[in-house]
Amino acid sequence: MKAVFIVADGLAGRPTDVAGKTCLEAARTPNLDELARRGAIGLVDPIAPGIRPGSDTAHLSLLGYDPYQVYAGRGVFECLGIGMSVQPGDVCFRANFATVTPDEDGFIVKDRRAGRISFGQHELAEALNAISLKKSVGVEFDFRASTQHRGALLLRGEQLSRFVTDNDPHRSGKKAVAFRPIVGHDDEAACRTATALNELVTYSYEVLHDHPVNQQRDRAGEHPANYILARGASILPCLDPIETIYGVRGAVISGGALYRGIALACGMEPIDAPGATGGLDTDLRSKAKTALEALKTFDYVFIHVKGTDNAGHDKDAAGKTSFIQRIDAELIGPLMDGIDWNAAHLAFTGDHTTPIDYGDHTAEPVPVLFVGPNVRQDLTVAFGERDAGRGGLCRFSGQILPMLFNYNNWAPKFGS
């Protein structure tokens, strides 16, 4: 038996999306409709009813973990997702290049994204990583650039803590905030961590400001990438690996670092699909082809598609609707043709609702579809939010991967 688990990020919507319909309802999705006809659908609350999910917490829940038990911040998944090696005790951050100007006792953030820098990031990261912290003896760090201004930062040393605030003022023209221990967690480790971070970002300006890459940017009239903003302090969560729980090996195919990182933290192996970008321009046919190839050696594949959520955050109804149509035609279609349906189950869902007029995650439940030989087929013949509300699976919380694996008879028994 094989299993395929697909999450279209921010898939679900609201009737305000497109003239009384959600983008998913407005989209033409003959392949998903056919799978709904062959299988069973329902509504899933990604975490629990009424809980507005983050992408990280929702994915942990869909993958079978209790985010209230295991979630310890987002940065660690970003670090893992861009290929950094994280060890227990490391404190990890989402980080990015920014443009600042020095103020009398700090730095004013002029551009939180350093003009969405598109070249030279890796040279800047190299220069940054050459710094040694002088006050914070014994604390090492690693900054890794990913796409544009984005990256991840990892702190390593004895007795560090994830309970520190961010330095991102979240608005241009504001002063970069000093890292501080979070009230109630302000122990020695948190103080030590905040001190190291403040030292690091101060040095970052010194090292980056006159760097040849920024001299070149200056000549081109672009904002220099001369400072590091870091947020989402986190540590490696204690997740029982999926292989330990179910005895099966899986691969993740995801252009987005976060989702790849979460899957890695669960023990999946990452596979690159050429052209997978984590954006609306991603190559969905390549993802389908890569998944079908991976199924020859792995027991299951987890495919994450990010474009739906990007369009939702950008309040782009047409973009979200047409991307859903592309998922149907370019990802679901080839998988339908390539999977051996006598020996496989597939689950398709979203990790939350991202309505167009709000442009951020909301708590409404999300449609979910299971198909394969062991699924009790229901009477639905179309896939969408309101069809799912009439589906044979009714409504339940999280746990999509465990349910998918249960159909494959891979689930461990609780009790005897």
Place this chain on the structure above:
Amino acid sequence: MKAVFIVADGLAGRPTDVAGKTCLEAARTPNLDELARRGAIGLVDPIAPGIRPGSDTAHLSLLGYDPYQVYAGRGVFECLGIGMSVQPGDVCFRANFATVTPDEDGFIVKDRRAGRISFGQHELAEALNAISLKKSVGVEFDFRASTQHRGALLLRGEQLSRFVTDNDPHRSGKKAVAFRPIVGHDDEAACRTATALNELVTYSYEVLHDHPVNQQRDRAGEHPANYILARGASILPCLDPIETIYGVRGAVISGGALYRGIALACGMEPIDAPGATGGLDTDLRSKAKTALEALKTFDYVFIHVKGTDNAGHDKDAAGKTSFIQRIDAELIGPLMDGIDWNAAHLAFTGDHTTPIDYGDHTAEPVPVLFVGPNVRQDLTVAFGERDAGRGGLCRFSGQILPMLFNYNNWAPKFGS
């Protein structure tokens, strides 16, 4: 008001059971269909969505307890179920007679079920119970035979622990395993318990091998029952008695020791129905008659029927389907005639899915039916997995007995 709670073990199935239908869907069940018409149905996740239940954990959940909080192993329910008196601190096991041959430093298990011994078990148990443990001073034990090779073992003494492994190699031809403390729980109590168990099973061979019952078996060419295998170490869980929670008294009617034991642990009183075997050959009319009689003195009756699950484990679709038809005709029918429907509610469900082609429990939700004057009647007119997916009760987790008692206005209020 009276209440009747019926669990047909492993009731639910998959479309692979019988040409696209589950056994329940394939079965002719006019009485259950009529009750569905009069009442309301839905889908229940016996423990929680995506959790593959054991029989013990599922029953605890259906009876209103949180198995993650209270479950402490299965053996104690087997001990209770065959009439042993269990005290807090006792360590209990499922146990059975086996056939072994001595090896240089242990015993090779030739037959894990001692030829499914059918006579003399109680004499053998008596001989076994005459042993005194010499090294494990202060540890007493009691072995009780039940049906065929099956039985239960109870250890009593100060400072015993349930965190010990089994001695069952789970395959014939293998050496019986030494009991050991479980890693991470290997304290003095666990060591002491393992030592006592190893001493006990070694003596069991000495006492049983030349016992007259085995001499007789030997002459008949049957495997001697000359050794004890024990598994599922457990202790008495801390369960608030149902009478304490709801103020009502109930009886359990079950041929299977496990279910009777669980009900006893919740404070129900056991009633024997003549001919109830816990198998496919059970006398269902006798169970119905016994239940109707019990309702004259008890507030509620819990009826457990095991044959559905047995047929599922044996991958016997015809057997499961016809047993469901017998439940409908011989148990539900007489109850429908005998119950005063102006003053009673009834719940009927299963404790998990046992698909024919897998032959073990799976995590899919199970149909549940409530009927009685206070139930909001829904539009369904048939009882089955997919009818339940369209039922008015939608989908929820566990807690069937509390819901049944709520219809009888017996439920305690949380808050004021």
